[in-house]
Amino acid sequence: MKRGSLYTLAYAAVLGLVCALTLSAVDGFTATRKAANARAEEVRNILTVLGVPVDADAAPQELLRVFEDNVTEEERGTRTFYSYEHSAKGFLRAVRFGGPGLWGRVEGFLCFEEDMRTISAVTFYRQEETPGLGGEISSSAFTDQFEGLSAVGPDGSPGIRVVGDGADDINEVDAISGATMTSDKVEDMLNRTLEEMIGRDGFDG
Amino acid sequence: MARADKQACATCGKGVCDGKGVVTFKDGVWHINPVAVQVLGICSALAVTNRLENSLVMGAALIFVTVGSNLFVSLLRNITPRRIRMIAEVAIIATFVIVFDQVLKAYYWEMSKQLGPYVGLIITNCIVMGRAEAFALSNRPMVSMVDGLANGLGYAAVLAIIGFFRELIGTGGLFGHQLLSEAWYTPNQLAVLAPGAFIALGFLIAIFNAISGANREEGSQR
Structure with a gap:
């Protein structure tokens, strides 16, 4: 049977419509759960960087409950601060940071002790650096170095350094071998945040 | 065309699979296994097989998509305008993939994060489009579903085997549980990195072809 262009157009329109409606229905059906998952993911990252004890396979509702019971959210300007009274480290305050990595955007949380001069922890929750090289920024071997790191250099200027020749100073951590680009970019994005934090008013000390 | 189909069916009496359900199934899983014989769908087969669990979910995803898209492509085969049939196939495939x-994002968030973009990339997986074009377009719905199932299973089985060995060798465990004691087994991380995927797949294809005799060059002796 010979069919005209009109038939082709009508067929395409109907097929497109049916597919679109199917997808809209599925999206509507799963929207609540997807949003809850995304929120739980964010909450888990915040709890991790603040060192709030939480079960590794806690359900989304459980995470939200722990978060609401322990963490205070506070908006200051464009940033949101998350604070928590840690049993050993005292008052902690975490903030989101991010910037371009080597292949894509890198995002994480930076956690300060009460003096806003000492870093308590750094985590990366989103990165697509080279697996095995730059990707190691997410590994504990790299992030553990930030615990107790000074956010100011020996001369008092804000900023940390990710160095390739051995970390000596109070504000230096070891870079990752073979991942100079990623290390430099991570240093840049952390320092941009640190300069903003330490240069700003509103936090004592 | 449509009428000829019906007549053949009414007279042959071979059931909904036109008497070729079993052959179709064996072909998909074994004789023309999409990964091991045709070497299709390699990108995802290499990328997600560093964990057995990931491999199984990815296999399930492909089975779902090939069965669903083959069914609908076959159902619509007589009313789809030839000129836009490939676009129509992609639309159907994409719907199932999404x-x-x-x-997965709603009910299995952790896995969704692990698989990353590779579920979405099933849309461009040659196996799915290949089965729609080569089989569903010229066969009836039931046997097309069998074909989709068989090819999906063929793909899933290969992924499961590769995932099994990569995770076991690379981490010394399966499904995240340690099986080989670290006292005497040092996990070989090469297996879970990209080169390990190529090596594992290469071995698998070689062994598979040696057993099945597929892809043997004409005139060559065993």
Whole structure:
């Protein structure tokens, strides 16, 4: 049977419509759960960087409950601060940071002790650096170095350094071998945040 | 065309699979296994097989998509205008892939994060489009579903085997549980990195072809 262009157009329109409606229905059906998952993911990252004890396979509702019971959210300007009274480290305050990595955007949380001069922890929750090289920024071997790191250099200027020749100073951590680009970019994005934090008013000390 | 189909069916009496259900199934899983014989769908087969669990979910995703898309491509085969048939196939395939992806995001968030973009990339997987073009377009719905199932299973089985060995060798465990004691087994991380995927797949294809005799060059002796 010979069919005209009109038939082709009508067929395409109907097929497109049916597919679109199917997808809209599925999206509507799963929207609540997807949003809850995304929120739980964010909450888990915040709890991790603040060192709030939480079960590794806690359900989304459980995470939200722990978060609401322990963490205070506070908006200051464009940033949101998350604070928590840690049993050993005292008052902690975490903030989101991010910037371009080597292949894509890198995002994480930076956690300060009460003096806003000492870093308590750094985590990366989103990165697509080279697996095995730059990707190691997410590994504990790299992030553990930030615990107790000074956010100011020996001369008092804000900023940390990710160095390739051995970390000596109070504000230096070891870079990752073979991942100079990623290390430099991570240093840049952390320092941009640190300069903003330490240069700003509103936090004592 | 449509009428000829019906007549053949009414007279042959071979059931909904036109008497070729079993052959179709064996072909998909074994004789023309999409990964091991045709070497299709390699990108995802290499990328997600560093964990057995990932491999199984990815296999399930592909089975869902090939069965669903083959069914609908076959149902619509007589009313689809030839000129836009490939676009129509892609639309159908994409719908199934996105449905699976969304459900995964809602009910299996951790896995969804692990698989990353590879579920979405099933849309461009040669196996799915290949089965729609080569089989569903010229066969009836039931046997097309069998073909989709068989090819999906063929793909899933290969992924499961590769995932099994990569995770076991690379981490010394399966499903995240340690099986080989670290006292005497040092996990070989090469297996879970990209080169390990190529090596594992290469071995698998070689062994598979040696057993099945597929891809043997004409005139060559065993």
